[in-house]
Structures are given as structure tokens and as C-alpha cells.
Amino acid sequence: MADKKKILIRIGSLRHGGAEKTLVTFLKNISSDKYEIDLLLNLYSGKYLNDVPKWINIYYLNKGEMITTNRIQDIPQKAFRVIYQEVLKKYPKLLYKYILYNKEYDIEFAAIQGIGEDVLNSPIKNSKKILWVHSDLSNVPEFTNSKIKSFFKFDHILVISDKINQFFLDLASSDDEKNKIVRIINPIDTTEILELSKEKIDMVKDNSIKTFISVGTNLEHKGYDRLVKIHKNLLNKGLIHKILIVGECSDKMKQLINQYKVEKSFILLGYQKNPYPFFELADYYVLSSRIEGYPTVVFEALLLNKFVLATDVSGVRDMIVNGDNGIVVNNTDVDLENAMEYLIKSDIKKADNSSKNLYSLKDSVTTIENLLN
The missing domain is CATH 3.40.50.2000 (Glycogen Phosphorylase B;)
Structure with a gap:
């Protein structure tokens, strides 16, 4: 040898x-x-x-x-x-x-x-x-x-x-x-992700309300701060929905949530060793990032049959076919808010994708x- x-x-x-x-x-x-x-x-x-x-x-x-x-x-x-x-x-x-x-x-x-x-x-x-x-x-x-x-x-x-x-x-x-x-x-180990997604968790999906999920550490480039503001704007329009965040969040982020008084609908689930079972709690995955390289979590969301809403950052157009398995919007607060409003009002539930077969x-x-x- x-x-x-x-x-x-x-x-x-x-x-x-x-x-x-x-x-x-x-x-x-x-x-x-x-x-x-x-x-x-x-x-x-x-x-x-x-x-x-x-x-x-x-x-x-x-x-x-x-x-x-x-x-x-x-x-x-x-x-x-x-x-x-x-x-x-x-x-x-x-x-x-x-x-x-x-x-x-x-x-x-x-x-x-x-x-x-x-x-x-x-x-x-x-x-x-x-x-x-x-x-x-x-x-x-x-x-x-x-x-x-x-x-x-x-x-x-x-x-x-x-x-x-x-x-x-x-x-x-x-x-x-x-x-x-x-x-x-x-x-990306797709077999491992699919297996981990089957783990049982204590939370149960609330089918009465449209729910978005996002996974990541609360860094500025993830755009969670603007997601809080968009969430508040949509609630003010009477568009009831929830947003779940899986990952570490800073004290500054928590203060922002308190400032906008959305603690009950913008829910911080904290760091989770296995985030994949939590995807089942949501209708849509939202990527609010200001900048990315290749957001692997988008691929993971598609693999778990989530319809994805993503800002137009590097990598997302390599994975998302607009309208089929997700929506890519201009990287602005206004466009992200408009797309979230559209999804809250829509009947779209699952992504039409074949990620697990293409990779x-x-x-x-x-x-x-x-x-x-």
C-alpha cells in the first residue's frame, strides 16, 4: 500500500x-x-x-x-x-x-x-x-x-x-x-438528517396558525433582528402567525423581542443538539440572512419537505426553483415581508422537490x- x-x-x-x-x-x-x-x-x-x-x-x-x-x-x-x-x-x-x-x-x-x-x-x-x-x-x-x-x-x-x-x-x-x-x-449526510428528524420531541404542531421556522446562531448576518420587525408589522396587519428560532440568541435579540412585545409569537427554542425534529412544527422555513456562502440549512429544510422562503444570498438559487420548492426574494425587508404575507395567506404547504434524490x-x-x- x-x-x-x-x-x-x-x-x-x-x-x-x-x-x-x-x-x-x-x-x-x-x-x-x-x-x-x-x-x-x-x-x-x-x-x-x-x-x-x-x-x-x-x-x-x-x-x-x-x-x-x-x-x-x-x-x-x-x-x-x-x-x-x-x-x-x-x-x-x-x-x-x-x-x-x-x-x-x-x-x-x-x-x-x-x-x-x-x-x-x-x-x-x-x-x-x-x-x-x-x-x-x-x-x-x-x-x-x-x-x-x-x-x-x-x-x-x-x-x-x-x-x-x-x-x-x-x-x-x-x-x-x-x-x-x-x-x-x-x-451533507442526508441519511443521518432524515434519521435524526424522526426523534420525538415534546412540542406538537399547532395546525391552527401558520408557522415559520429558522435555524441558526443569532449573528447579525442571519437577519433575525429584521425578522422580529417584519413579524410585528404583519401582526399589526392582522396576519396571525408564529416564528420559531432554533439556536443561540443574544441578550440584545431577547431585548428586541420584548421591545416589540412579541414574546408569545416569536419563540426562541434555544440551542438544540438535534434541530431536525423541530422542522415538523412549521409550515415554512425562512432564511432572512443578509449574507451567506451556501446555507446548508436550506438544503436540509428542502430534504425535510419544507417550502423555503429565502433572501437572495449566495447559494440559495443553486437549490431553490422559484415557486416549486420555495421563493427567493430581493434581500430587502420590504420584499421579505411581502413574501411572508403571501405565504400566510396561501395554501402552499409542502415543497415539490427531489433534493434527496439529486444529492x-x-x-x-x-x-x-x-x-x-
Whole structure:
């Protein structure tokens, strides 16, 4: 048997995000016979840690939960983490000597764009370097065109939607750079999702009222703040409905819900280890995002036969056929509100889709493996 490829994969953490979940799904479906993999986390944290196959070695820079507050008692630890990571970023030889123990790698893989610069700074100059871009960077201020163009120093750039693919093609200055861009489909375990969706939960669907559901952490780009305001506007029009949010929500979000006095109809279900059974409580899935890369949750909603309403962000037009399995609207509050009003008044219940028949996890994993090989 040929020698195993030695691979270093880097990502921030394994918290509950699309990029993190996609990476772990990929790792669960590749062979330990072909690869020797080290996974380096900036922060040893997250719901997907236990899902990483045991044969993969996990290393980390810091350990513990992510600190999202600015409480006085948290500042020393928060500052230490930042300074420590910056030192290792500036002097990568220290990282490779004292944490990775002078290992040599055939491939170094940045599993998310935010870690790209770190991988390019690797002291191992002869390794193949691969970047996995999960976001539409066209309107992200910290990713300037010059910073994004530096990504062409990678041997391969994996992109997950047609929109991101075109964005990089437009930035490429040569055929050689264009050939580095590889359009892939994110690995998604459809069998696992369908099985998890059968788990019993305590809540029962209220068939007397139209209900929307959305799943995700309350980050600004998810647009939950505008969803609260739209919800209030629709209630003021006499359009009774409910919105369920599965995922962590900030205190600011909770205050907004209280401010609009919609606590009984805009319901925060909190973080759920298994969100899929909750889809059955809703008539529609709503994606209110301001920006995305490839919102895997839309695919999951379609797989679970939910009709999807989505703002026109990267990736949704790769999945939604307008009118058949969902509606894509301009990324404005007005258009989102009008579409929600239409669905509340409509008889549409389930998506007409064949997502589960069109997708192959094996093909997706094989595409990435071919690059590794």
C-alpha cells in the first residue's frame, strides 16, 4: 500500500456553524487507510468535537468555551488568547515546533477562509495548500480585494456556490489562477438528517396558525433582528402567525423581542443538539440572512419537505426553483415581508422537490479526495 498522505487541517473551532459541520461530515466519510490527518483548532470547543473520528489527531492553541462577552472577569483570559494566537501567527515556526512537534505535511488545508493567511504562512514551503471558502466575500469589509487575491497563492480554492465561483473567476488575473478554483458541493449526510428528524420531541404542531421556522446562531448576518420587525408589522396587519428560532440568541435579540412585545409569537427554542425534529412544527422555513456562502440549512429544510422562503444570498438559487420548492426574494425587508404575507395567506404547504434524490454524499467527498490525491 502506498504511503498515507499526511494532512494538516486548520479551522477556528468546531462550534455549531455550517463550515464546522461540513468539515466534520467530510472527515467522517474519508478513509483512515489513505490519510494521516492532524486537525488544528484555534479553540478546542464546540458541539462537533465528539463527532471527529478517533483516528484523527486533534491539536489546539487554546481550550475552553468561546468568550462572547466583555465582562471584566473575562478580559484577562480573552486578551491572553488573542495575544497568544497573534504571537503564533507572527512566528509560525514556534507553532510547528512546539504544538505540531516538527511534523511534515504533504497537504495543509484551511477549512475556512478566515484561517487562510495562517496556512499560507506555514514554514513548510513544499506542501500543497488548499483553501475552502464558505462565504460570499464580495461585501465583507475585512476581506479586501487585495486580501482575497492573495488566496490565489493556494494550489486549490474550493468554492461552494455558483455566485462565489463567479466572484473568484472575476478576480482571477490569469488562466492559471482560474484553474485553481474548484466548484464543489458541500458534503451533507442526508441519511443521518432524515434519521435524526424522526426523534420525538415534546412540542406538537399547532395546525391552527401558520408557522415559520429558522435555524441558526443569532449573528447579525442571519437577519433575525429584521425578522422580529417584519413579524410585528404583519401582526399589526392582522396576519396571525408564529416564528420559531432554533439556536443561540443574544441578550440584545431577547431585548428586541420584548421591545416589540412579541414574546408569545416569536419563540426562541434555544440551542438544540438535534434541530431536525423541530422542522415538523412549521409550515415554512425562512432564511432572512443578509449574507451567506451556501446555507446548508436550506438544503436540509428542502430534504425535510419544507417550502423555503429565502433572501437572495449566495447559494440559495443553486437549490431553490422559484415557486416549486420555495421563493427567493430581493434581500430587502420590504420584499421579505411581502413574501411572508403571501405565504400566510396561501395554501402552499409542502415543497415539490427531489433534493434527496439529486444529492450524493459519496460524489461530494470524492471530489475533495481527488484534490487531496
